[in-house]
Every structure is written in structure tokens, then in C-alpha cells.
Amino acid sequence: MNDMRIVERKVDANEVKISARTCQVYYGDTHAIKDVDVDIQDKTVTAFIGPSGCGKSTFLRCLNRMNDTIDICRVEGDIHLDGEDIYDPKVDPVQLRAKVGMVFQKPNPFPKSIYDNIAYGPRIHGLAKTKADLDEIVEKSLRRGAIWDEVKDRLHAPGTGLSGGQQQRLCIARAIATEPEVLLMDEPCSALDPIATAQVEELIDELRARYSVVIVTHSMQQAARVSQKTAFFHLGNLVEFGETGQIFTNPQDPRTESYITGRIG
Amino acid sequence: MPVLWIVLIVLTLGGVGFVIGRMRAMASADGDPRHLHSLPNYYGTHVFLAVTVPSMLLLVMWLLVQPLVINSQVSSLIPQEAVSEGSSLGLMMADVRRVADGLDTAVAAGAMTSEEASQIRTEFTDIRERLGAVGVALGSDVRPEVLKAAQRYRELSGRYGLIMAVVIIGIALAGMAFAWSRSHAEFRARNVVESAIKSLLILASSIAILTTVGIVLSLIFNTIEFFKLYPAANFFFEPTWLPSFGGGTDSDGNPLSKLGILPLLWGTLYISVIALLVAVPIGLFAAIYLSEYAGPATRAFAKPMIEVLAGIPTIVYGLFALLTVGPLLVDVFGAGGLLNVSWMQGGTAVMTAGLVMGIMLIPFVSSLSDDIINAVPQAMRDGSLGLGATKSETIKQVVLPAALPGIVGAILLAASRAIGETMIVVLGAGAAARLSMNPFDAMTTVTAKIVSQLTGDADFASPEALVAFALGMTLFLVTLGLNIFALYIVRKYREQYE
Numbered sequence: 139m140n141d142m143r144i145v146e147r148k149v150d151a152n153e154v155k156i157s158a159r160t161c162q163v164y165y166g167d168t169h170a171i172k173d174v175d176v177d178i179q180d181k182t183v184t185a186f187i188g189p190s191g192c193g194k195s196t197f198l199r200c201l202n203r204m205n206d207t208i209d210i211c212r213v214e215g216d217i218h219l220d221g222e223d224i225y226d227p228k229v230d231p232v233q234l235r236a237k238v239g240m241v242f243q244k245p246n247p248f249p250k251s252i253y254d255n256i257a258y259g260p261r262i263h264g265l266a267k268t269k270a271d272l273d274e275i276v277e278k279s280l281r282r283g284a285i286w287d288e289v290k291d292r293l294h295a296p297g298t299g300l301s302g303g304q305q306q307r308l309c310i311a312r313a314i315a316t317e318p319e320v321l322l323m324d325e326p327c328s329a330l331d332p333i334a335t336a337q338v339e340e341l342i343d344e345l346r347a348r349y350s351v352v353i354v355t356h357s358m359q360q361a362a363r364v365s366q367k368t369a370f371f372h373l374g375n376l377v378e379f380g381e382t383g384q385i386f387t388n389p390q391d392p393r394t395e396s397y398i399t400g401r402i403g
Numbered sequence: 404m405p406v407l408w409i410v411l412i413v414l415t416l417g418g419v420g421f422v423i424g425r426m427r428a429m430a431s432a433d434g435d436p437r438h439l440h441s442l443p444n445y446y447g448t449h450v451f452l453a454v455t456v457p458s459m460l461l462l463v464m465w466l467l468v469q470p471l472v473i474n475s476q477v478s479s480l481i482p483q484e485a486v487s488e489g490s491s492l493g494l495m496m497a498d499v500r501r502v503a504d505g506l507d508t509a510v511a512a513g514a515m516t517s518e519e520a521s522q523i524r525t526e527f528t529d530i531r532e533r534l535g536a537v538g539v540a541l542g543s544d545v546r547p548e549v550l551k552a553a554q555r556y557r558e559l560s561g562r563y564g565l566i567m568a569v570v571i572i573g574i575a576l577a578g579m580a581f582a583w584s585r586s587h588a589e590f591r592a593r594n595v596v597e598s599a600i601k602s603l604l605i606l607a608s609s610i611a612i613l614t615t616v617g618i619v620l621s622l623i624f625n626t627i628e629f630f631k632l633y634p635a636a637n638f639f640f641e642p643t644w645l646p647s648f649g650g651g652t653d654s655d656g657n658p659l660s661k662l663g664i665l666p667l668l669w670g671t672l673y674i675s676v677i678a679l680l681v682a683v684p685i686g687l688f689a690a691i692y693l694s695e696y697a698g699p700a701t702r703a704f705a706k707p708m709i710e711v712l713a714g715i716p717t718i719v720y721g722l723f724a725l726l727t728v729g730p731l732l733v734d735v736f737g738a739g740g741l742l743n744v745s746w747m748q749g750g751t752a753v754m755t756a757g758l759v760m761g762i763m764l765i766p767f768v769s770s771l772s773d774d775i776i777n778a779v780p781q782a783m784r785d786g787s788l789g790l791g792a793t794k795s796e797t798i799k800q801v802v803l804p805a806a807l808p809g810i811v812g813a814i815l816l817a818a819s820r821a822i823g824e825t826m827i828v829v830l831g832a833g834a835a836a837r838l839s840m841n842p843f844d845a846m847t848t849v850t851a852k853i854v855s856q857l858t859g860d861a862d863f864a865s866p867e868a869l870v871a872f873a874l875g876m877t878l879f880l881v882t883l884g885l886n887i888f889a890l891y892i893v894r895k896y897r898e899q900y901e
Contacts, residue, residue: 207788209698236791246782249805258800259790309786316790 155180155320155350156201161215163196163205170196174215174376176369178320183342183351185365185382187358189397192371194354195243198322201352202238203231219320236263239318243325245305247297247312252289255297255308256280259316275315283311284341303334310341314349321345323353327360339364358398362386370394409462409568413575417454420579424450424586431587441593449592452599453582458575465567473559480552495549502530502553503560505539512537521554622879625872632866638664638873644836646856646867662870664877666836670846671878674757674832675821677842681761682821683814686768693769694776695798706773713766717826724759724831725750732758736843747843749833754842756831760824764817771816775809776802808893815889819882825850849874 156178163171171193178184178201186194196205203224205211217224224234236259247255256276259265266272276293280286285307289300297308306326313321323342327335342364345351355361361368362382369379370393378385378394389395425447432438439446474496481495509515514537515523523530530545545553586592630638641663689709693702729750736754738745747754779802787797803810825848833845834855856871863869 202789204785204789207785232791232793234791235789239791240785240789242782242785242789244782246780246786248783248786248801258787258792262790262792262796262800312786313790 153180154178155220156352157216157218158197158200159216159218161197161200161213161217163193163200163214164212165196165208166210170374171200172374174371176376176379178350178352179367180319180350181346181348182367183346183353183365184367184369185361186352186354186369186371187356187361187397188371188377190356193374194369194371195324197371198324198352198354199240201320201322202235202240204235204240206231236316237318238320238322239313239316240322241306241310241313241324241326244329245302245309247300247305247308249296249298251294252280252297252300252308253293255312256315259312263316265317279311279315280308282314282345283307284337284344285311301334303330303337306330306334306338307341310338310345314345318349320350320352323351325354325356328356335360358386370397372397406462406466409571410459412572413455413458413462416572416575416579417451420450420454420582421447423579424583427583428586428588428590428592439588440591441596445592445596446586446590448596449590450579450582450586452596453578454575456599457578458571461574462567462571465571469560469563469567473556473563476559477552477556480555481548498549499552499556501539501541502534502545502549503556505534505537505541506553506557508539509534509537521558524550619879622872622876625869626876628864629866629869629873632869633658633660633662638662638870640665642666642838644852646870658866660867662866664849664874666838667847667849667852667874668877669838670753670828670832670836671822671848671850673753673842673846674760674828674848675818677753677757678760678764678821678824679814679818681758682764682768682817685761686765686813686817687772687810689765689769690772690776691798691803694773695794695802706770709766709769711766712763713770715763717763717824718830720759720763721826721830724755724827728759729755729831732843746841749845751831751833751845752843753832753846756828757842759831760821760827763824763827764821767817767820768813771813772806772810775806775813778809779805808895812889812893815885815892819885822878822882822885823850824848825854829854849878853878 154177156176158174158176161171161174162169174197186198188194199205200213200217201219201224205213213225219234219238222229248258250258253276256279257266257272260272260275266275277286277290280289285304288304289295289308297305300308306329310321310323310326326342327338330338339360342351342353346366353361353364365382367380368382368385370377370385370389370391372393378389378391380390385394386398389398425443428439428446429436429443436443477499478492478496481492481499506515506520510517510520514533524547530550531541534541641661642665643661643663644666645661647659693706693709697705729752732752732755733740733747733750735741736744736747738748740747783801783805784797787801788794792800828848828851832847832851834847834851835845836847836852837844839846853871853874856868856874859868
């Protein structure tokens, strides 16, 4: 079986959604991210790959300022979303996070009903005027999350009662419900079995039509399957960034080649 | 031989047993501990346990039974007619024991030889004076029967003491010999020691359970006794609490005292509700600040400071209520006070006790809630923040609902404390039992009345004293119900949230 097959990919748009320039991240005295420059395009799946501890998750969390919740973390450099500096003091991180949604490594549904899990974001952002609006948003999000058919008869059952794969799709649907422009996914399949992983990957490919998706993954096969652009991180440096096909077939940097052929990592 | 010496000897034998048991096991394995079934120390411990446990159990039983046996043998020496008017055999026996102890002291002090102590006669010696000289005060002159009984008492207890020492040390030695003979390489010493430890744990938990059962039984029997003397319907439904000091009944045979629990229960609930109204919001908000907003330095300082409140004795809170809070409230709500209303007559009131009790309960609510809020997984907060929720939205809609069962548990625990609290009520709320809606009236609670009913000099068999047990039983059932309810809430929601 050749999982590393590269399908010819069509990049739908070439607008840059997020651009980072000379981005540095420090945890206390540790320099975790060094001089990262990257452009993330709209309506594209961008994969971040690299060995454990290389900083790919840290960098992902910079993109919606989730690192602000960690006291000892410090971010320097410029990160622009649609040309606007997201670390500008004028920017409210709460509003930023509504535009840049996030899905976490471990499914983390709230201890609420499935319906309330999805309705959480729309409610706090006031996206629905009436109950009917909210119902519609919930149904639409669950459909886009490819989980509607499984849960439509038990919307008021607790979200924590679903299986791991269903929980993760619920979390993706929850992130979609706030109508974000960018969706960040931090190893969304690492806690899932292969079947659930396939469902989530299929979902990510569908999401590409509307959102810019950034996915951190440990699995190179997954990066090859779902992404159009791939960034390879190593020891806090962005080693190589380019078309997924080019990274996997014709890497320019010897470190990238070593990693994808399994010599480091 | 004094008991302390016996204990020390047995423990010494146990220590020796440990060493020789370990040595024998090692010898049987040719000095290589890998050939033993268990680690060498298990063999030693096995011998130690075999020496100490049976002999100590026997010692305890012997010490419980010996006085009973001696008493029955000695009391036959006191003729029925010698028991004077207004006295009883029990009182005479107490005299006998006191004289016997006095003789022991005299011998120990060197004022008498032991020969003398067992031979002297009241006819020739003034015992009272001679014992008085060594500091043993006797209430009256010693009568010949009593002295004779006391001498017999000494003789018997000396003899039994000796027998006891011999038997117990014999048992210890036998245990040592038996366990020592079993200490060889194949013997499963570890399993034996482990099961001995298990028995110890079972013993500890059964002591706790049996004590509870004992307390409940004593409450139940005295409560039944009370309801034989006083109609239950009156106790539960009469709206007046007015014990008459003399007790007794009127011409129709109804008791003169009115012992209705309603005013007391009302006072208890009223004060507890006020206390919880103070403690729950303050405690919960403090917990939210400490766990979600405070930095590590603030937290490290503030949390212990709040917990200091829990360490203040309740009598000190009572003084605070009586001397500070009460007068302060009178200045505001009393006649001629700041508000120019005269709702409050004196410093002792439901409000005074409730406020102070609320302060006392703050650490219970805050400390437990803080732990529970911290136990909510960070993934929940990240999930909410990642959707663009603010910190307070996250706390309100995700963290608190997830922590709710634990918080309810903390509140109900605080409620149990409030219902059972006594000292603050005695000093802060007064002693008047009344059914009133005014929170500035003096009222009293079940616990405070239990104290006052039992500390008077009422006859212990009268309904006025026995009512304390019925009150205690009611209180126990109320707090038990609250605790069961708390467990139910916690269980019900826990399934949903994990």
C-alpha cells in the first residue's frame, strides 16, 4: 500500500490569510520558536509536521493567541491576519479567537448536551436572534461536521456520552458554529482510531471549500493525504515550507528528507 | 507486677522474637535471602506479631474482667446489715477500693510495711489518721468490715496480678516458640503478615462503625424513654418550648413542661439559612478568584489566610458575636440607632449568630470549592476560550457547571456544620425559644437547648432531661438526611460530567 501517493492538487485560491514574519516564542528562558516566516493561504489545508517538541503546536497556538493563557509564554515578531497585526494592543484576543477557531488534540466536549455544545459559541457571540435561528445554526454545523445523522435523534443527550471519534467531530462542528475564517487543528486525530480518523480527514477536505485550515499532525501520511501545503518544523525552526507534493517527493533540505524517510523524528 | 512492666516485657520479647525469627529463617536459607519465600524482615515481623498480639489481647481482656471477679468475691465479706442507711453496696465497695488504694500508697511511701498493711486492725490503730499522714484523705473512720474487705481486696488483686503476669508472659513465650519453629525458608511469612495487617485495618474501620452504631443506639433508647414520659405529638407539633423546672404533671395528668421542638427547629433553620446566605456567595466568589484569576503568589498567600478562619475555635467566634457584631447591629437596627428603627432589642439575635456563623463557614465553602474548580480539566477551559469566550463566560458556563456537584457537596457540608453549631448560638443568639419571623429577635437552636437541658440539675430520668436525647436524635436525622441528599446530588451529576 502506498500511503505516500501524492494526488495532483488544485489550490483554489492564492490569497494569503495569515502571514507570520520573524516570529519568536519563549517559554520562560527557553527559545521555543525561532524566526518563523510562513504564509498561510485561504481555502487551503496547511499541515505542520515535525518531530515531537519541535514547536509546531506552540506556533499553531500563536495564531489565535491561545498562548496568552500560559503565564510564562512570550511571543515576538509579526503575525498578520488579513493584513492586521493580531498582537496589536487594539486587538481583543476574544474576538480574534472567534475568527480563528481551534480544535484540540483530545476531544473536549463541554459537560452539556450535544445541542448546547454547538450552541455555545453562537450564544456567546450573539449570532442567533431567535430559537429557530439557533436550531438552524446547530443543524448546519452538525451537518458540516459530518455527525448530524448520528446525533440528530439525541441532540439533548450529553456530548460526553459520544464515542471518541464522534466527540472530535462534535468539537469540529462546535468550532465551525461560530463561523470562523480559519480553523486550527492541533493533532485532531491522535486520540482516534483509523475509521474515525478517516472520517475526520474526509471532513477536513470538505472544510477546505470554506475555511483556511491549519493542521498539526504527527502522521506524515495524514499530512500527505489532507494538505496542499506542508511546513516542516525542527527544533523550533521552520526548515521547509512548500507544496505538499514537493515536500514529500523532492525536499530541498536534507533534514526534511531525513525526517520523511524516517531517519530523524 | 505493674501492667506497664508486663507490656514492656512482652514488647521486649517481641523484639527478641523478631531477631531470632529472622535469624532462623536466614539460617534455613543458608544466609541467602533469595532462597526465602519472603523478605527476611517478614519472618521477624511474623514472630513479633505472634508474641505481642495474643498476649496483648489477653491482657486487655484480663484487665476488664479482673475487677468484676474481685468485686464479687470481696463484696460477700460485707454483711448485709453493715450497709448503713442511705448507702448501698456499691458505695461501700467504693470505700473498700479507696482504703485498699490508701494502704497501697502507704506501703509505697514507706509509712507501713506490707506485713503491717495486711495485719492491722481498726481496734488497735487509727487507720484514718495513719493514711492521712501519707496524704490519703478518707471521709469517715474506717469500719472493721471495710478494712477487712480492703485487705482482702489487696490480697486478691496482688494474687491475680501475679497470675496475670505469669499467664501473659507464658502466652508470649509460647507464641514466640510456635512462630520461631515455623520460621524456615518455605514458610509464607509475608502472606501471614499481610493478613495480620488487613485484620488491623478491618479492626480500625469496625471501631469507627461500631462507635457510630453505639451512639445512635444510646440516642434511640433514651429517645424511646422520653416518648414514654412525654407524648410524641406534643414534642413534634407544639409551638411552645417552656420546660418547667420542677417537672411534674397537672391535675389531668398532662406534663407541666411544654417541650415542643418547633421553635428550636425554626431557630436552627433560620440561623443556618442566614449563615449560608453569608457563606455561600462569599466563599464561592473567593474560590473563583483564587482558582481562576489569582496569580500563584497571591494564591499561596491568600488560601492559607482564608483557611486560618477554619482554625479559630467556635467559642472565639461566639465572643466576637457577643462583643462586636451584636452591639454593632444594635447601633444600626436598635432603638435610636442609625436607621432609627427599633427592630432589635438586644445584641443577641438570629442575625448576630447567623452573620458570625456565616463567617465561620466561609473557609469550608471556599476551600472545598477551590479544590473542585481546580479539578476541572484545563481542556474544558481551552475549548471554551478557543471558541472566543471571555474568561468570565468560560467560568460561568463551563467551569462552574462542571464543578457544580462538588460545590453542592461543599455547601451541604457547610449546612451540616451550621445546623450542628452550638457555641456561636449560645453567645450570639440568646436562649429564648420563640417562633418569630424577625431576624433581629433573640432565638435559640436545638443544640443550645440540648446543652441547657443537660447541664441543669434536673433529675436525669425526667422528661426535661431526656428531651435532650430526642432533640439530638432529630438533629442527627436532619443532618443525616442532608448528607444523604448531598451524596445523591454528587452521584447523580458526576455520571453526567465525566
